[in-house]
Amino acid sequence: MLTGMRDTPILLAAKMGVTEVVEKILEVFPVAIQDMNDEQKNIVLLAVENRQPQVYQLLLKRKLLQETAFKKVDHKGNGALHLAATLGQNQPKLIPSAALRKNRPWHIPGAALQLHWEIKWYKFIKDSMPRHFFPHHNNDGQTPKEIFTETHEDLVIKGGAWLTNTSQSCSVVAALIATVAFATAATVPGGVQEENGRPTLVGELAFKVYAISSLIALCLSITSIVMFLAILTSRYQEKDFARDLPIKMIRGLTSLFLSIISMLVSFCAGHFFVLEDKIKYAAYPAYIITCLPVTFLALAQFSLYIDLLRSIFTRVPQRTHKIVSF
Template sequence: MLAAANRHVNLFNFLRRKNFLRESTVRKIDDEGNSALHVAAVYSKYKLWPIPGAAAQMQWEIKWFEYVKYSMPRVSFRRNNKEKSAEEIFTETHTTLVKEGAEWLVKTSESCSVVAALIAAVALATSASIPGGIDEMTGKPKLQQHTAFEIFAISSLVALCFSVTALTMFLAILTSRFQQRDFARDLPVKLLLGLTSLFISIGAVLVSFSSGYSLVTEDKFRYAIFPVYAATCLPISIFAVAQLPLYLDLLRTNFKSRFDYR
């Protein structure tokens, strides 16, 4: 019961692997009639998971509760002395965390959607303008034989597609109802897909910008223009680096679990 209440994952896994979570053990209750599943459902701000962000905390709380529930025999699914089930206690004690997670997701999605919209606008304008112009005789781009032109065309299209995808994911989060169950999988996956698409679009638009300028810049200025490239790419690169820790945390919470369901 203490292992479940204090989120001691390693200890709980050890007891489970050694088959200590038998019916006689899980039948034990405290003075208020709470079983191990009841105490696992109680949220405390002093028992945080090693992951930043209220939304990620909520996701791991749901994972932990479901894991403990999966590990318990059916006999443990009982009500306490106040006639409350473990699910009801979980909902009541996590109301504040759900609200904090929703606010955090809204702020993150709003800031990222602004960047995604800007990249989409730039990518659309870039894809519509062809470096070197069009050959009036053939109607084809004059510089289409250059490798840099192919890179420019492909990267512009990639930037446009992924920036629109990122914008769609962030808007989907902003219009979500932020129900408790949404934090288990739906919202984190949308945020992860949005950030992935945003990072790809950022890289693609930088490649498109560099390749396009290399086509229209004369050879004698080609290497001198590199500092200008760096200065232009710096602000958006800083944003990407600032969001990278969040992206890595999302990968860890969605694809790496400390809970062994075997």
């Protein structure tokens, strides 16, 4: 067992997330599992502190090592759960935008999603072992939960600010779409028949498309407004970032995007009646051009949408392996 050293090969591999090296060293030199650096951190503590889920999951599979490795504490009495709760050097407590881009450990942008994965990482470590494997208090008398609340306070504020700004902007767009959709749904192209009050163009396919798309646009835009208002009225506590707020955001963005599409379909279907039969088919390219703004919006927000989906449905956060250049 090597102690008092800054880094042995296995400790360096665990810190950097090189699972192949860790696995190979443990196969050849099983005793390397006992190596510790000058802060008395072993391979488990370094993997947890540096947010290396692949290394930690590899160690979980080696059940014979759990008794000796997972119960270790560092020179401050911090166990693995304490380090999972700590927003350390890899994640500065005060996170300006440049520092967040450079130092974020998770492959996910934005303070809100970073906090979401921080909560997932903490819960993953907590649920990976029986409760008695981790010490409840460190040398300062702090529990992991107290450390998490203290070190993530600024990230909660930044995440809440991002959600608030995004929700306010999207709410304005959703309200405009709802207004237009309501006016469109209440308007009957071609008028109604005097004898029975039925729409004159009720048998036309374009009229059916117009009526259905107008109703869908109205319903989806109202749904989007409700989702964003729910985010704006949230208390922005730590537990809200675990699942509630990301799900509301993805529902709001999905409803907003679909309502925009429905509104454009309604416009194209209603405008179809205005054209004469000779030029109706020539209008199709114009309708396609009209839909281009929605395509640009989808491309611009696609990465955010994918990040939201990945953050919600990924059980274990994934470490960033990309090299950031400036």
